[in-house]
Amino acid sequence: GPKVLQIPSHQIIDMGQMVTLNCDPVSNHLYFYWYKQILGQQMEFLVNFYNGKVMEKSKLFKDQFSVERPDGSYFTLKIQPTALEDSAVYFCASSGSSGNTLYFGEGSRLIVV
Amino acid sequence: GQQVQQSPASLVLQEGENAELQCNFSTSLNSMQWFYQRPGGSLVSLFYNPSGTKHSGRLTSTTVIKERRSSLHISSSQTTDSGTYLCALERGNNRIFFGDGTQLVVKP
Numbered sequence: 001g002p003k004v005l006q007i008p009s010h011q012i013i014d015m016g017q018m019v020t021l022n023c024d025p026v027s028n029h030l031y032f033y034w035y036k037q038i039l040g041q042q043m044e045f046l047v048n049f050y051n052g053k054v055m056e057k058s059k060l061f062k063d064q065f066s067v068e069r070p071d072g073s074y075f076t077l078k079i080q081p082t083a084l085e086d087s088a089v090y091f092c093a094s095s096g097s098s099g100n101t102l103y104f105g106e107g108s109r110l111i112v113v
Numbered sequence: 114g115q116q117v118q119q120s121p122a123s124l125v126l127q128e129g130e131n132a133e134l135q136c137n138f139s140t141s142l143n144s145m146q147w148f149y150q151r152p153g154g155s156l157v158s159l160f161y162n163p164s165g166t167k168h169s170g171r172l173t174s175t176t177v178i179k180e181r182r183s184s185l186h187i188s189s190s191q192t193t194d195s196g197t198y199l200c201a202l203e204r205g206n207n208r209i210f211f212g213d214g215t216q217l218v219v220k221p
Contacts, residue, residue, distance in 0.1 A: 033209065035211075037154070042211060042212075042213050042214070043199065043211045044211075045209060045210070045211075048209075089154050091156065101146065101158060101161040102146055102158065102161075102201070102203075102209065103158065104148070104155075104156040104158070105155075106154075106155040106156075107154050107155055107156075109154070
């Protein structure tokens, strides 16, 4: 079936450095999402993105976070600078349109030390 | 407050037993989706079911909009069914809310 690819699958980074998480969504999908899940906790919505713009973001989407999808390539989540509390698994998802099936990637496990 | 509530929070079964997982929501919805989260964390979409009943192998999902609930039934459970089951509610504006999940353990 359709697949969302996330790169990297794991990353360890020093606090204060920048990290970019990459998501290759399902081809022809138009809506993109990032979610954050701290180990053992609920998956939390971060942001959704459509037509080159952020549509909505949660309070977890701090000023240090940014998303973009330049020229239809990867949909990226950038964190600059990183903080210890950013350690989590970040899931990317895409859907064809509002109300359609959401497809998730396998997650990118970020460890900030 | 919590828009999506799942129950039970955890469930332990013997292999072969059936399971009924519930998802209750407090708002109107655009869609309802069930996911299985593997112990390693990755997600698998099980059902996209905004209303009615859908079947897939040993799994059945039923969403009753006017009662604001959705259920996931697992029949003849297997040890490989162990993991976390999440329901997700989408309202308009592509905002999707997840429940806290049901942690299922199936013992041999």
